[in-house]
Amino acid sequence: MLQVVWFKRDLRVQDNEALCRAAEHGPVLPLYIVEPGLWRQPDMSGRHWAFIREGLQSLNRELAQLGQPLIIRSGAAVEVLKALLHRHPVDGVWSHQETGNAWTYRRDEAVADLLRERRIPWHQPRQHGVVRGQLDRDGWSRQWEALMTAPRFTPPILQAVAETEPGGLPDRPDHGMPDDPCPGRQYGGRAAAEQALHSFLEQRGARYHLEMSSPRTASSSCSRLSAHLAWGTLSMREVLQATRRRRAQVKQLAPAQRGTWGRALAAFEGRLHWHCHFMQKLESEPRFEFENMQRATAGLRDEQCDPIRLSAWKTGHTGWPLVDACMRALAHTGWINFRMRAMLMSVASYQLWLHWREPALHLAGQFVDYEPGIHYSQAQMQSGTTGINTLRIYNPVKQSLDQDPDGIFIRTWLPELGGVDREWIHTPWLMPEADQRKCGVLIGRDYPAPLVDHEAAARFARQQIQQVRRTSEARSESRSIYDRHGSRKRPQRSPRGKSQQPDLFNDGS
Numbered sequence: 032m033l034q035v036v037w038f039k040r041d042l043r044v045q046d047n048e049a050l051c052r053a054a055e056h057g058p059v060l061p062l063y064i065v066e067p068g069l070w071r072q073p074d075m076s077g078r079h080w081a082f083i084r085e086g087l088q089s090l091n092r093e094l095a096q097l098g099q100p101l102i103i104r105s106g107a108a109v110e111v112l113k114a115l116l117h118r119h120p121v122d123g124v125w126s127h128q129e130t131g132n133a134w135t136y137r138r139d140e141a142v143a144d145l146l147r148e149r150r151i152p153w154h155q156p157r158q159h160g161v162v163r164g165q166l167d168r169d170g171w172s173r174q175w176e177a178l179m180t181a182p183r184f185t186p187p188i189l190q191a192v193a194e195t196e197p198g199g200l201p202d203r204p205d206h207g208m209p210d211d212p213c214p215g216r217q218y219g220g221r222a223a224a225e226q227a228l229h230s231f232l233e234q235r236g237a238r239y240h241l242e243m244s245s246p247r248t249a250s251s252s253c254s255r256l257s258a259h260l261a262w263g264t265l266s267m268r269e270v271l272q273a274t275r276r277r278r279a280q281v282k283q284l285a286p287a288q289r290g291t292w293g294r295a296l297a298a299f300e301g302r303l304h305w306h307c308h309f310m311q312k313l314e315s316e317p318r319f320e321f322e323n324m325q326r327a328t329a330g331l332r333d334e335q336c337d338p339i340r341l342s343a344w345k346t347g348h349t350g351w352p353l354v355d356a357c358m359r360a361l362a363h364t365g366w367i368n369f370r371m372r373a374m375l376m377s378v379a380s381y382q383l384w385l386h387w388r389e390p391a392l393h394l395a396g397q398f399v400d401y402e403p404g405i406h407y408s409q410a411q412m413q414s415g416t417t418g419i420n421t422l423r424i425y426n427p428v429k430q431s432l433d434q435d436p437d438g439i440f441i442r443t444w445l446p447e448l449g450g451v452d453r454e455w456i457h458t459p460w461l462m463p464e465a466d467q468r469k470c471g472v473l474i475g476r477d478y479p480a481p482l483v484d485h486e487a488a489a490r491f492a493r494q495q496i497q498q499v500r501r502t503s504e505a506r507s508e509s510r511s512i513y514d515r516h517g518s519r520k521r522p523q524r525s526p527r528g529k530s531q532q533p534d535l536f537n538d539g540s
């Protein structure tokens with residue numbers, strides 16, 4: 032009797048609990064399903080597929096070395112599984128729990144119905160610190176720690192399964208999928224993942240906490256592990272354990288050799304907790320993909336986005352140079368650092384006063400590391416709709432002065448501003464006309480003036496949101512959102528047994 036291992040967002044053989052446990056029960060059929068329906072969803076993009084495709088090629092090589100290559104099938108998961116069950120005597124299906132989007136949630140329900148009907152058990156171990164069915168956050172950190180410090184799973188030896196067509200990897204997962212060139216994209220697959228992990232822990236990460244905020248330095252000083260964690264070419268447990276080993280090693284070094292490593296690695300380890308902390312929000316309340324966390328803020332912004340503002344923001348033509356440079360860098364590379372992601376979202380939501388959903392969908396498609404649980408929770412946090420986080424409205428000019436003082440990043444991604452002096456690079460719309468002519472950049476012709484006065488727009492946004500937040504309805508909703516989703520450094524309990532006080536600091540802001 033066969034065990035089907037259905038690979039989803041866990042494209043690795045190392046530390047793969049589903050694969051290892053399945054192999055303990057009998058011969059394994061390792062399966063990946065290319066689901067055209069998934070790829071038609073507005074949050075999925077060609078760059079995701081390109082990264083996954085490389086991951087699948089690498090997974091196939093690793094599985095073949097273990098004894099049984101990957102089987103690839105295209106179609107709806109239920110239909111693919113029905114066909115396999117028809118052909119093979121299957122004793123169990125194994126896959127890691129997935130905190131995906133609404134489409135994968137419904138697909139999983141349909142698969143569960145099928146397997147229940149056929150009396151075939153579906154085993155779904157956890158690979159992240161996300162806890163299914165968790166009603167609040169008390170005790171959550173302890174569970175995270177237990178899972179992440181447990182021994183890693185060693186790749187098993189596999190028996191070859193007879194008479195199985197391997198199937199091929201399509202260039203596109205769905206015929207109608209538009210082209211999505213992303214020439215500066217990170218490479219997928221296990222070798223690239225290991226290389227990123229080791230180069231970060233041994234070399235690139237020394238100044239992580241000091242250089243993570245500027246888009247100039249972040250691309251090499253941040254770990255760049257997000258896409259590998261999102262699609263599972265590395266497990267979170269592998270990353271956490273490697274980080275702790277490195278921290279222990281650094282502690283043994285003489286102070287001169289240790290340099291900034293101690294603080295860098297501590298800051299990095301904190302982010303690994305945030306990964307699962309944010310995913311837990313969507314796992315607990317899947318409606319966050321579509322609806323404001325704090326219902327009291329619904330209706331603040333029109334769900335139909337102003338098409339001119341949205342298009343200017345998406346294409347990098349808002350008139351704020353750092354915002355536009357980040358958006359164009361993202362289009363080219365599929366990655367941008369946390370602070371700049373937050374600024375992009377904040378500018379869309381506050382200064383441009385757009386509902387978060389359309390901008391979030393655009394960014395989801397642009398980020399190679401798209402992870403729905405982190406993504407929608409962060410998008411809402413940067414839009415003021417969570418009810419539990421401090422309102423943080425990024426000033427695009429201040430960020431520009433702080434993070435790219437000489438305008439080097441801006442000039443790299445906005446060649447039309449190449450001739451603009453340092454004095455005007457952050458606010459080209461203020462440049463006198465004579466200077467515009469001198470440097471060959473006419474505002475309104477070669478580069479746009481900002482769509483709105485960013486300071487007045489930010490003031491308006493703050494007033495609107497604070498007005499809602501002050502209502503008693505919003506306050507009581509905030510308390511229950513915090514009980515359910517707020518992070519706890521340590522579980523705190525009030526005399527009534529309820530957790531209290533939003534911990535605003537420890538929430539990835």
Ligand SMILES: Cc1cc2nc3c(=O)[nH]c(=O)nc-3n(C[C@H](O)[C@H](O)[C@H](O)COP(=O)(O)OP(=O)(O)OC[C@H]3O[C@@H](n4cnc5c(N)ncnc54)[C@H](O)[C@@H]3O)c2cc1C
Binds near residue numbers: 256
């Ligand atoms: C609007 C918005 C959308 C985002 N969407 C995503 C997304 O779809 N996928 C995604 O992985 N991250 C997302 N992030 C979080 C964060 O920006 C990225 O995880 C990070 O920039 C990835 O680069 P890195 O791997 O070099 O990160 P590092 O700084 O090296 O951090 C290591 C790991 O910690 C986790 N992490 C780091 N920062 C955060 C954070 N603030 N919240 C949650 N986890 C974090 C990630 O898994 C990351 O790979 C989003 C942030 C914002 C503001």
